[in-house]
Amino acid sequence: MNGRLPINKKTSTSKPPTYLPTRQSKTFLNYDSLENTERKNSFTDSEPAGAAAEKEQLEFFAYAASHDLKEPLLKILAFGDLLAESLSAKMEAKDQYYLSRIRHAALRMNQLIEDLVRFSKTAKRSAFFTQVNLGEVVRDVLVDLEFQIQESEARIDIHEMPTLCADRIQMQHLFQNLISNAVKFRKENETPHVVISSQAAADSKSVAVSVQDNGIGFDEKYKERIFKPFERLHGPGRYEGNGIGLAICQKIVSDHDARIFVQSAPGQGSRFTVTLPLFQEEAGR
Numbered sequence: 521m522n523g524r525l526p527i528n529k530k531t532s533t534s535k536p537p538t539y540l541p542t543r544q545s546k547t548f549l550n551y552d553s554l555e556n557t558e559r560k561n562s563f564t565d566s567e568p569a570g571a572a573a574e575k576e577q578l579e580f581f582a583y584a585a586s587h588d589l590k591e592p593l594l595k596i597l598a599f600g601d602l603l604a605e606s607l608s609a610k611m612e613a614k615d616q617y618y619l620s621r622i623r624h625a626a627l628r629m630n631q632l633i634e635d636l637v638r639f640s641k642t643a644k645r646s647a648f649f650t651q652v653n654l655g656e657v658v659r660d661v662l663v664d665l666e667f668q669i670q671e672s673e674a675r676i677d678i679h680e681m682p683t684l685c686a687d688r689i690q691m692q693h694l695f696q697n698l699i700s701n702a703v704k705f706r707k708e709n710e711t712p713h714v715v716i717s718s719q720a721a722a723d724s725k726s727v728a729v730s731v732q733d734n735g736i737g738f739d740e741k742y743k744e745r746i747f748k749p750f751e752r753l754h755g756p757g758r759y760e761g762n763g764i765g766l767a768i769c770q771k772i773v774s775d776h777d778a779r780i781f782v783q784s785a786p787g788q789g790s791r792f793t794v795t796l797p798l799f800q801e802e803a804g805r
Contacts, residue, residue, distance in 0.1 A: 589633050596626045649800045652688045654695075654729065655681035658716055661695045665703070674703045674712035681718050682727045685800045690772040695731070697765035698792050702733035705790075710734065725798055726778075732791040737784045746782070769794075776800070 604611075604619050611619075658678055662669065669676065676699070699714060706712040718729045738746075749767040773780045776796055784790035 590630065593626055593630055593633070597623065597630075600626065648687050648689075649685050650688060651683055652686045652691055653681070653683045654686075654691065654718070657681075657688065657691045658695050658699075661692055661699060664696060665700055668700060668703055672703050672706060672712050674706075674714060677713070677715045679715070679717035681716070681729070682720070682798070684727065684796060684798045686776060686796065687772075690775060694769050694772045694794065697769050698731040698794075701765060702731055702735060702790070702792075705733070705735040707734070707736055707787075721795070726795055727798060728793050728795045730791055730793045732789065734789040737786050737788045737790050739786055740782075740784055743782050743784070747780070 600619060600622050604616070604623075607615070655678065658681060662676060668674075695716075699716070702714040703712050713734045715732045716730070717732070718727050720727050746763075747766050747770040749764055769780060773794060777800070778797065779795045780792065782790055782792050
């Protein structure tokens with residue numbers, strides 16, 4: 521598994537293998553390293569002028585967000601911490617509460633800026649197609665999500681997964697977002713159970729990969745809205761995040777000439793299905 525430590529397996533005759541990561545988690549979404557990786561597919565040069573201009577605007581926006589906005593925000597956090605430290609013995613409870621609200625709002629704004637940068641860099645990056653074993657990708661993602669999985673005591677079942685022509689890094693981001701959401705949006709007092717499976721299409725040219733959970737679910741009238749950037753079905757504070765993960769999934773799916781859709785109901789969990797082509801004509805594979 522490419523030098524990674526093995527993942528524990530628990531098998532039986534009636535259930536697919538259950539994988540739980542066993543080593544310390546590492547940083548996964550390192551977009552600075554992606555920016556330095558100049559890997560582009562052969563048809564990038566023929567990209568339409570409108571798309572290239574849009575990517576240039578996104579790149580400029582990411583630069584402005586990460587530099588011009590974060591500097592004053594970090595100062596707010598720093599001076600807020602200094603103020604709390606110097607006045608800790610004199611502040612009343614309400615004053616401590618006000619300072620904690622300032623810090624919470626600043627941290628949330630900082631996360632929002634980072635999510636904007638993530639989304640813009642995902643839109644900027646071109647796909648690099650190669651043969652990818654999705655089973656290996658999923659197991660690597662579970663290692664990256666180790667702490668979240670252990671904290672929630674989630675059970676993850678992985679069925680047989682295909683090998684196909686895709687961008688490996690983007691596949692990692694796709695499954696990282698889908699699996700993380702499946703664990704995050706869980707019911708209270710119920711152990712999360714996530715099933716990752718695949719099914720070949722009748723034409724033998726594509727495969728449907730699904731991530732199904734037993735979580736809180738949602739009304740399907742929102743099934744289009746959730747794939748837009750920064751769309752949230754729940755108020756801030758109840759669940760972490762700013763609603764960028766599924767927008768990134770939508771971009772990755774578009775890069776692969778694939779489709780993504782969801783089946784869900786309140787209290788009944790969700791099933792996200794991605795239909796991926798086995799081959800990419802542009803990559804000549």
